[in-house]
Amino acid sequence: MQLIAGLVLLSAASCAAFSPVAPLRIAGSSTARLNVSPARIATRPMMANLRMDMEIPKSLPIEPKTKEDKKAKQSETRVVVLGLSHKTASVEVREKLAVQEHNWQSVGRAIAALPSLKEAAVLSTCNRFEIYFVTNDVHAGIREVTEYLSTTRGVSMKELRNSLFMLSEDDAVWHALRVAGGLDSLVIGEGQILSQMKRCYEIATEKQGAAGKVLTRMLNTAVSAGKRVRSETGIARGGVSISSAAVELVEKNCLQDLNLDMDQLDICILGAGKMARLLVQHLLPRNVKSITIVNRSQQGADNLASMFPEATIKTALMDSMLELVGGSHVTFACTGAMEPILYQENLEGAMRRDAMLVDISVPRNIDDVGANKVEGVRAYNVDDLKAVVAANQARRQRLVLEAEELLQDEMKSFKGWHQSLGTVPMITKLQSRANKIRREELLKYERKLSGLSAQERETVERLTKGIVAKLLHGPMSHLRTVDDVSDRQSTVKSLEAMFRL
Template identity: 40%
Template sequence: MHIAVVGLSHRTAPLEIRERLSIPEQTMETSLQSLRGNEQVLEASILSTCNRLEIYTLVRNPDLGVSAVNDFLSGHSGLKTDELSPHLFSFHHEDAVDHLMRVAAGLDSLVLGEGQILSQVKKMMRLGQEHKSLGPILNRLLTQAVSTGKRVRSETNLGTGAVSISSAAVELAQLKLGQSRGLDQLVTLETEQIAVVGAGRMSRLLLQHLQAKGASGVVLLNRTVERAELLARDFPDLPIQCRPLSELNQFLSTCSLVFTSTASDDPIIDADRLQPLNRRSTLRLIDIGVPRNIAADAAGVNGVESYDVDDLQEVVARNQEARQAMAREAEDLLRQEAQQFLDWWDSLEAVPTINRLRSSMEAVRAEELQKALSRMGPDFSARERKVVEALSKGIINKILHTPVTQLRAPQNRTDRQQALRTVERLFNLDPATDS
């Protein structure tokens, strides 16, 4: 059995490919079932975020398993394998484990150390459990990844600063405004007329950062106005006007800065919507939705500047150096966590031998106990029989405790295999007796 991950991310694939591969929560069950339906795939789990789609599997054979996942991705995206493969990465075993630890810690994120990825790893685990696509191995791996993410955030400086895609989006707006005034720096948003489209988790973070960067007010547009109103209540110091999404055109005409972060499958803003607006000043659109909320043709409209998540690279690069140094602090911790999982995985190799050893000892115990009891005859009371039985079990457990612990303990693979073969030979344990 092998652990393998196949996927793509902002490092390997442009947004137009990533958005074709995203798997929304509603179709996660079908996707997991489809993967598990392949006889190569014993366990499966899917991480789908705005910047990555990664499929973690336990497979019988690494090549056949990875090829099964590639076929699934091709079928899901409608892209031919040769169109898709240049954008895919795959890692096996130790490398797959290391990769997941880095992802959970936010070290593979566009915004280094961002916090949302940990909730997304937790969500991948919850969905895998709910849809019964996880078994003991991936369950343990994901638990270890969540623990890694938590430790990195609590024990290193990487967790400080509340960085996210939303904070980078607000910084990009500040940077573009600054550049329009001939300054290569972030400027305050105080005089901007700002709208945010969507009222989910990312919009909440957008509002937090807009407030922190000096926004004097925001129009919050959402399909469900009540949800926007609920969100607005959490920002008593930021004037927020909540409007239905149907009024979007009005605010595209009057606002200077519009952020979009909805989970809509199709673009909400495109050239046809923008063209008739007849605006006098520049409209800056910043879209953090994946799939995109703003169609690519919006950028071609006169007086419109349109940015998507891939454009965030520009601001991310500005403060990456300081965060890289923080990321290095986390490396040791990642290694420890990955090793802990791999030690556990290696120790599983001892399980069949330990089970055979226990069964063999149990057979001897039961046979000898039976002989002794029949020699004692009917004078032996039920209570005395119980005491003798408990004694026999206690002796076996005590004798087995140390060798079983030694066989399971972390050690070099060759040493463990040698120890296992020795135990099998000494106790005449035949693997053919396994059920």
């Protein structure tokens, strides 16, 4: 039978052409980084060294030389991340690109509609702005996204090039995993970034979101990886967060700035969200004198105060903001305002005592440059927290290495799935061809099989399908593991010739 002859030929050829040997890895490629020791993981390039105005990292794919390679390259989807963070850009630049959560989806759709892009997702926090996208042409995609940001956010291309970082393929996925695990945060191990990455996944994968098959899988993998890091290592212990670092900043500087200890401080918190809740959580053990929460809605402030029934927390509305700020020793700002709500002009007539103003929002809620010109005022922004967290980072380096070992497992899992997408068309054609031969051969023997009962016919169907599936399993499994473009094209050509596909 033609079926048996063809499948036997395939099976025999698979022993030589498709033997499951490890694919060749090019030295210095991003693929090779997956099988490295924890010590080498720690030496992965930092974002600060991957600016757009620098040489493209050597781990990016080498340009194909033949027409066939170029065709194969263009047919493959590639994950790219482009953005900026506390490592590459100041708060002044970050706030220009910041996008509020309720706009993540619309911005993602607009970016995904660019000519070279297929999928997109936006992540914007106080310490980072990142766009994850899928494209067939990395360079065209980066150019289009950069031009879009320059046009829509009013930032010059020169300023963007000096601040943006870009990572592609394995490096982009690895970055997403480290971000979700809290390893790329200003405060290593902080927990808020995982919930933000989860929101990025949820928003991008909703009906109106711009994430497709690849980004949906990648973001889901990142969230799962972040959960593993927190549950299987000790990196999240200690309640580290931007809010805790801000409280540590005040604790470190209050004697110098105000000549007061923590238990003498009247605290004012602008905003009633998660960051405000964490501020209260870290202030209460330090026995500050008083805490007042100022919010746009009374219900929001009251709800936050009710979470700490053992403490006496006052609440007020925003129309009392200047009066309360003027009478407080320390004011923390963490609202969703898109422009400063405290600045030199409204502070000069309001301040009744020396004060510290600590802004942990992006965009900034406090114009710290102008505020520092007001007599008796010392203003800080989120970038001033870096010195406070330096010691925290040094203590956590061992935990970072442990976490990255876990991330390698998640990375391998996603990479294997992503590579398999390039083989789907060939596998589909191969299965269709084999099944066509199977049906044709059964049709030739239709007269001899006419006496079979319905149950017996069903048995023949299952038997012949089983033979086809088992003979194709080895070659198809090997095809899914071939990650080199040239090797995969050679394998595909062999199968096409063998089965006349």
